[in-house]
Amino acid sequence: MDKALKSNRRDFLKIAATAGGGLLIGFNWSACDSPKMKVVSNEEIFDKAINYNSFLSISPTNHVVIYSPNPELGQNIKTSFPMIVAEELDVDWSNVRVKQAFLDTEKYDRQVTGGSGAMPHSWQRLRQAGATARQMLMEAAAKRLEVPLSSLTTDNGNVVHGSKKLSYGELATEAASLPVPENVALKDINDFKIIGTAVKNVDNDAMFTGQPLYGLDVYRENMLHAMIQRPPFGMKLKQVDAEAAKKVKGVKDVLTFKDNVAVIGEGTWPLMKARKLLKIAYEPIGGTLESTAFHDKKFDELLNSGAGEVKRKDGDVKTAFKSASRIIKSEYQCPFLSHSPMEPMNFFANVKEDSVELIGPSQTPDRARNAAAKICGIDPEKVSVALTRLGGGFGRRLRADFVEEAVELSKMLKAPVKLTWSREDDITGGAYRPAVKYRFEAALNDKNELIGYKLSGAGINAGNTTRENNFPAGAIENLEIRSAEYKSPITTNAWRAPITNFLAFAEQSFLDEVAEAMGKDPVELRLGLLDKAKERPVGEIHYDIDRMKGVIKTVAEKSNWGKKEGVSQGFSVYFSHRSYVAQVAEAKIKDGQAVLDKIYAVTDCGIVINPTGADQQVRGGMLDGMGHAMFANLTFTDGVADQKNFDSYRLIRMKEIPEIETHFIDNGIDPTGLGEPALPPTGGAVANAIYKVSGQRMRNQPFINQEGINNFNLGSPA
Known part of the structure; x- marks a missing residue:
């Protein structure tokens, strides 16, 4: 059945033909994950275009241009949005x-890459932008041909x-x-021609031919290069002897600020050599x-x-x-864990008298802008941020410390x-995945039934160490989930699928x-708990039971669960970022040696x-999940x-x-998250x-x- 959306006139702005002619439609990304930019159909009229939140433009040559509003770090948003x-x-x-x-x-509420949220936020508005332009083009054709709108169709x-055919450009x-x-x-959705087809990444050609895309590619005439030696966690700078470092050819200066020692020069190689010659003494902060x-x-x-906070409590856990x-x-x-993206942290900054220019890879460009404004004592509106493609992020570039x-x-x-940070800077410089320890307890009655469940988490700078409303919560009558945190000087941050x-x-x-203690098949145990949650839910259910059951049954079918000779199978299922894997x-x-041979994955992320x-x-x-585990x-x-x-x-x-076999559930629902959900269940399955x-x-x-573990070969499965 066709869907229809009512457009708000404030969401759509159009202007008459510019010098080169063409239709430009702006659409409001405030409920999506996006920024504003000026977009036009060809470079000749680029400077004459009018800025909007974001634009779809149609040129007389039939070209369609869209500015991708979200930082691109490999999640393919720069390709899927225009699709x-x-x-x-x-x-x-x-x-x-x-x-x-x-x-x-000024025109966008959220311009962030994180939480696998870009597509769920933007899906409907992107569709509406394209459909609105199509409708207006058809109305123009109906007027020119003097025929009813209902008699027209569109194609390519x-x-x-x-x-008769009239091109969009005409x-x-x-x-x-x-x-x-x-x-x-x-x-x-049954009429989709582009969505659901394999389309190559729009940046492929530039990446394959080495064209500048990343922060490390940024170059500006007369810019200086900098590398920093940072103190160990819990320590501060006491003194530094930089005489030898300053003598390295290409080094212009050595500066200290906020317990950091920065080497300044003409390129990264002399700076890396000079840093090794620094003689630095630190002392404990306390x-x-x-x-x-x-x-x-x-x-x-x-x-x-028993420290920490009880995040969820159902039933009478103590009695159970x-x-x-x-x-x-x-x-x-x-x-x-370190995030270890392929591209280490880097950023370009040009602080002028009353403005700041920033260029580089950031998952949170507004955070970068506000940080720069605070340092320079100026309004954020006077800070411009140009985004490069990110050579990986995984949550590390949510922070603005390097900016x-x-x-x-x-x-x-x-x-x-x-x-520029070196690889060593990146691994030793903090913002890690928090270290965490969990204690689980399960209570069985004399009928071999699961009647109680307890989870306590303790993390270092982890915030809430649990996801207290995820499965099996809602399926067990007596359940308690608790979280405690220790504050440490070692900095942590969101790490892919926090x-x-x-x-x-x-x-x-x-x-x-x-399941083993109960003598049950692991898959059947989970399906049974999900049936229980559906028939007799305990407290609030924050996951979709049928979607979770769907991926479980499908992966069991695809892997021929429990029916293979000479194969040991491990199962796992998880819900995160609105999706199920x-x-x-x-x-x-x-x-004569045990090896990991293959992994099957079934994902329900909507369309x-x-x-x-x-x-x-x-x-x-x-x-990511397998290797880090x-x-x-x-x-x-x-x-x-x-x-x-x-x-x-x-x-x-x-x-x-190992060999990986992937499948997707085709259920026709609006897209949910995909950048992170496949990681969490992998460690458990392995x-x-x-x-x-x-x-x-x-x-x-x-x-x-x-x-x-030497009984298991973590090397080649071949």
Whole structure:
């Protein structure tokens, strides 16, 4: 059935033909994830275009241009957004052009990349923008041909009436003079031509040919380069001897600010050499210089004392556990992790007398702008932010610390500055995934029924360590979820699929332990709990039971769950960022050794815009979840990270990646999140498969550090 949307006239602004002619329609992204930019159909009239929130423009040459409002960090939003507009506009995809928008908060409420929220927010408005333009073009054609609007159709950038065709380019000027329709019909999803087809990333050619796209590519005549030596966590600068560093050819100066020592020069290579020659002494700010052993002790103190806040409590938990015939207990722990994007932190800042120019990769450009304005004591409106493509972010670039450093230095030097972090800076510089420890307890009665469930989480700078309303909450009569936090000088930040990136592994591993204790199949246990939640819900249900059951049943079918000879299977399912992902990992004995062989993933993220991009998102999330669960580990000694580069901070290698088979549920609902949901369940599926094949429970990450793991080959599955 066709959908229709009523447009608000304030959401749509149009102007008459400019010098080159053409129709320009602006649409309000305030409820989406977007900025304003000026967009026109060709570069010759670019300077004459009028700024709006965001624009769809149609040129006399039939080209459609849209400025992508959200920072692009690999989630493919720069491709999928224009696909939606082109679909409703009914144009030839080869005629679509897309460009990155600048920051402008005067007309946009949210211009952020994070939380897998861009598509859910923008889906309807993008469709409406394309459909409104199409409607106006058809009205222009009806007027010119003197035929009823109902007699017209569109096809590939043309309005069609019988054997006659009028291109959008021919009609653009006339359409610009018409009133914007208040109600526009959206396509039936069964009529989609572009959405649901494989479309290559719009930046592919530029990436493959090495064209400048990233923050590290930014160049400005006469700009200075800067690198910074930062203090260990919990320490401050005492003194510095920079004489030797200043003698390195290409080094212009060494500055200190806020306990940092900055080396300034003509390029990054002389700065890297000079930094090694700095003689710096630090002193403690006060308190304990923290190490990993200290953190382990804090976890136990918090969990044993029952500290923290009860986030959810259903039923009578105390009585349930007191009357239990059996109680299953387990603890799971994860370390700090670095985000480690391919492109280390960097930013360009040019502080002028009464304005600031910023260029670089940021997931939160408005945060960067406000930070710069505060440092310089000017209004945020006097700070411009141009976004480059991000060479990875995973939450690290939600912060603005690296932007603040660039601004501080440009202000001090009264010159444009490009700040670059080294790989070592990136790994040792903080904003890590929080280290967390969980304690689970499950109570079984004399009928072997699950009657009680307790989860206590303790995290370091983790905020709420739980997602208290996620499954199995709502399916168990007596449930208590508690969260405690220890404040540390070690800085943390959102890390891809915050909290759930480890919590899902712990929850899904523990549910397998409960299933084993009950003598039940792990898949059947979860389906039974979901049936219970649907028939007799306990408290509020914050997840879609049918969607979760759908991915569980589908992955069980695709993987032939429990029916394969010589294969040990591990199951996991999770809901996060509005989407549902179920996975089955398979391990086998090959040449006398157990290896991870294959993983199946079934995802319900609503309508899939671009199958190629969606598949890459799922695979990338799984590799992230698998690799970090198996190998990544960040430990501390006296406030200093022990791992400093990829020689000691272990990531997954190509030869260690098993076969991955992906499937998507085609349910026709509006798109939900996809950048993060595939990561959380992966660790649990892998851990449960490892247990099935080796008898070794994986309760601590990274798995490679667990005693006895040498019985399982974490190397090549081949």
